[in-house]
Each structure stands twice: as structure tokens, then as C-alpha cells.
Amino acid sequence: MADPVIQVENLGKKYLLRHKAAGHGGYSTLRDAIVAGAKALPRRLFRRNAGGATREEFWALKDVSFQVPQGDVVGVIGRNGAGKSTLLKLLSRITAPSRGRIVLDGRVASLLEVGTGFHPELTGRENVFLNGAILGMSRDEIRRKFDEIVSFAGVERFLDTPVKRYSSGMYVRLAFAVAAHLEPEILLVDEVLAVGDAAFQKKCLAKVRSVSRSGRTIFFVSHNIGSVLEICNTGLLLEEGHLTANGPVRDVVARYYTALNDSGGGLSAGSFQGPLSKTVIFDRLIINDAPASGSRLIAPADGVRVRVEGRALADVPDFRTTFSLFREGTRLLTMHDVATPEVLPAGRFEVTYTIPPFLLRPGDYAVALGGRRVSGDDWVWGTDLSVLSVLEEWGPGCDPDDHGWLNVPQRGRRICHAASRNGVETVAP
């Protein structure tokens, strides 16, 4: 094994959670805000910095240790809130650890977002230099690669146009192009490949692969299990801040799917995000009448019946729930419980969704669930709540020859112009 270029020992990151939104936001009227602010002022001025009744420690990452040898491409996977992004922020020195130690051997570049520091008023050319400098490139380095960056992005004609006039696609392509031409010894990447159209994503993945072939170490955080499997050779699995698996990427992904299925139908509130996540609570997700883990293996002929049990803590007007299936990071389908949003009264509720037999082809599907209040534009949303594995049971409704993600009823048609072909044949000899 080559010498490790990343060594992490007992790494931990603690955040202090304040239980009441203090000061900013959360007030419905100016009067409320003033009254609450006046009441809170003495406490806020004289409070101690550590502890206090309103604060709670939260370890986003705890006791994480691992080593990465040079040239490895490491995929970090885990559910939302498992600590993936925190780990990346610690490695890229954006935030400081509360415990432990990190040793990085080599120039590090991190890519937590494409186009960080892009300024809308500056031209494409100016932004390339600015963004390059922000990512840690020297001016000579950017100059040397400038033409390559521009042709990778395909924006030659718009170099002297302010990027605020760019289409969003051009903007993202240029931003990624700069990042793709970084040549650090260690590259830390977060989800950024999930931008642009499919063709551009393919180009990006190819670029990451070629970077990895040149012996550099890549640390890749993604929800997209497909691209993790495609470019990474080792994997790290994070669960609730702990490192639970570390090894060849296929084993770690398998372990991740098992972990997702083990939750026994119960949903944790931490899986959901959004302003409505405190009002609309999803408690249980039951698939094909059984919450147990094994039952998420689904025969194509069975179809999928999803039942969700939840609670609304207050009346939510103009609301509908949303159920989605993702495959390799692509949102495959979306369903709602009601066609037009209507009030969800306070109290328990149950919603069901049905996916007809034979629609899903064999493979793994990640479940996402949530809802939206259309009038207030408030939402709640949780992804990777569970995984459905559709079994490879081939038959009349599920033909192994039909590659792709969905089966659709036979809608093709064939018309043969046999008569005219015969006509040609008779003339020919």
C-alpha cells in the first residue's frame, strides 16, 4: 500500500444547537419581533458562552478515523445529515474540528460548489481568473490553461460578456471548466457533478476519471450511488456521524443499502428538511403491507403499494404530499396523494400511492417523500428514506431485452410495405 496522503484520527465536529430561533426570523409580525427581542435582550447580552439551558451539543461527526493512500478515489456515502458534508468541510479547512487530527500531504483543492465567487457583473474571461485564484490556482497556471478551460466550457464567443447575461447552462459549464482544470494532489469534490445537462455530466465524469488516472487522490461525496460506483475504488459509509464501513466501494454500497432497509418502516424526523418539517411529520413508511426490511424486495409482477402514516400538528392549507423514486440520482417519477392541493387538517393522516405491476424494471430505487404548501410555498422533503429492490424476475411483463429503467406497455407499431418491395424485386432481374 502506498503512503497515506490523508490521515484522519478521531475526528469530531460539534455544533451547538439553539432550541429557540433567537433574534432572526420566525416572527409573524413586527410587534411580536419587538416584544420577543426586548425580552431576550438581557439574556443575550449577559449569557455565558458555553452551556446554557437553551443549547444542546450535537456531534455532526464523531470518532472518525481513516487513511487514504495516494491515487485512491474515495466515495463518501450516507444519508442526509450523516456528516458527509461536514467531513468534507473539515478536510478542506473551511471549518475547524472540535476533536482529533487531520494530516494532508500535498496541495489540496476543494470543490464544494461550482462557480464559488463568480461575480455576475464580471465577464467570462475575468471570472475565469477570479475563480481560478479563489480555487488556489496561480495566475500563470490559469493563463496556461485558459484556452483549454474556455474550449471545455464551449463559451468562446461570450468571453467578454458579463456572466449575468449567460444562460444557466453556460454559467455552470464555465464554472465547472475552471474547477476541472485544477491540478491539486488531493481533490475534494461535493455533489458538484450533479449540474448541467446529461451530456455535460458525462463530460465531467470523464474528466474526473482522467484526473484519477493521473495518480491524484480524489475524495468524492455524492448521493448519486451510480457515479460513486463508476469512478470510485474505495468507499466510506457515514451513519449519524460515525464511520461504519470503509473498504472496496461495492461492499460499502451494499452495506449502505442494507442500512437503509433496516429502519423497520419508522422514519426519523432528522431525515426531513424544510420549513414544514416541524408541522408535517411522517412517521412510518410501509411498502407492500410489511414494514420489515426483507419485504422491500419486490417482484415485478407485484407492483408497489406505498402507505405513509403521519401527523399534522396544525392545519396546513393548500397542501399535497409528494412521493418520488430516484434511480442513480435521477428522479424517475413523482406522485401526489391528491390531484389539486387541499387542506391537510391537524391530526393523523395516512396516504397511499400505487405503482402498477411491471412498471419498474429490476434494480434499486431510492424513496423520497415530502409535501408542499402551494400558497405559502412551504415544503418538507426527505430523500433516501428507503430503497426498493425490484428483483430480476423475467417473464412476459418484464423482458430482459428491454434495457432501461421503466417498462411501458407495447405502444410501437409496424407497417410493412411488402407489396412495393415485391414490385421492386420483380423489376430487378
Place this chain on the structure above:
Amino acid sequence: MATQATRVVIEAGREDRAYLRDLWRYRELLLYLAWRNVTVQYKQTLIGVAWAVVRPVATMLILVLVFGKLARLDSGGVDYPLLVLSGMLPWQLFASSMSEAGNSLVINNNLVSKVYFPRLIVPLSATGVSIVDFLVTCPILAFLMVTDSHHLDIGWQLLLLPIFLLLAWLAAVGSGLWLSALNVRFRDVRYVMPFIVQFGLYLSPVGFSLSNMKRIPEAYKALYALNPMVGVIEGARWSLFGDGTTPDWFAIGIAPGIIAVLFFSGFWYFWKTERTFADII
């Protein structure tokens, strides 16, 4: 294999020992950010960089009207507009550098939460705009000096002017470091800064000359001189107008000390807290 120079050790509870080395490594970024701020400043405005001249000149006219015409204060041996502008320029350099620096981290929160670099670069680069604005306004001061009706006798002291301007900038950076770091935690700072700038303009000898304050007891003068900009403005005027003026040497003498305290304490506080910026911004 990586050399010792590129090895980075991050340990919990310990400040970065390689801070100055990193600061040097990122010096190009400092220039790029300063250049970006300057370039963007007057984009999509009709008169562009002329705003850098219009703003101080308009303020000068008001101060001339209030102190010179209405209050009929003594102008200390030069034309009143020149007296005001000579105080106005160092004051503007200080005030706008300080506010730009103070707001810089919050404005650039996307950088702070997404990329690593020594955070000191952000407030430092923010002062670039004010320096450019200052340089643009300088010719007007030169013009007023040449056309002054008292035929100024400009002497060797002019060579000391850069030192007083540097002091103004250091005072701005020192307070800007305090304010920007505090602003990350308490957004109240954003509302406090305009007051500092507004009151400071009247509390510092911008619209009048200290020679008008002869009847004030010495004890109060010492208190007054705690505002480092008093010494800086006095010193700048002395270096511009030469031997004819009698500056407040006490104020000039203690200003560098106060500014040094401001600068080093600001740097210390910023350095101590910068590793938490990304968590709370």
C-alpha cells in the same frame, strides 16, 4: 511524494501555526479580490468612477456651508474648502475602508462557507475600493492647494503625508477587523457602523480646524485625542500646509500608539475567531 512544505496538519483546538505562510501563498487572491471590488464598484452606473469625486465634494460643500459660512469658524490660515477637503480625504479613506472591511465577510459569506483561504484576505481586499476612490479624489485637493488665495508655502513636511495616510488605513483595518469578525456573529454591527461613520465625521476635525478649540480645557483635549483620527487629520494638514500651521502635537503623538493597539488587537481577535466563521456566518 509531497514535501514538507505542502503538508498540512489540522488539529482540534489549536490555531493555525502556518497562518502567515498561507497568507503569503494567497497574496494573488488578495489582489484579485481587491481588483474585483474595484471593477464591480461602478458597473452599470451612468457617471462611473466620477462618484468617487462627487461624494466627498458634496460632503465638503455642506461642511463648508455649515462651519465656514453659517458658524463662521476660523479656517486656520487657508481657504475654507481646502481646510475641509484636507480633513475629508483622510477621513473618507478611514471611514469607507472601515465600513467596507466591516461588511466584507458577511457580503462574501458564499466564499467563507465554501472555500478555504486565510480570511484576513477578505477585509483587506475590501479596502482596495476606498484606496482607489481616495487616489481619484487627490487631484482635486492638489488643485485647491495650487489655487489657494493664501499662497501656501509647501515644505518638506509633505514627504510625511504618506505616513499619516498609512496610519489612517491601519486604523481602518484595525477597526475593520474587529467589526467584520463581530459582524459574523452579531449582525447589529451592520447597523452600528453607519453611526460610527456619521458621528465620527463631526467628532473628528474634518469640518473645522482644531485651532477653533483653544478655549477648551487641556483635559478634554486629551480625551478628544483618543480618537486616533484627530491626530491623523491634524498630521495630514500639517504636512500639507507647512510651517504656518500649529498642529496639536499631543494628538499626533498618541495616534500611532492607539492605532497600533487597534490594529494588533483587531488582528488577534480576527485570527482567534476566524476558524468559526464558516459555522456561524
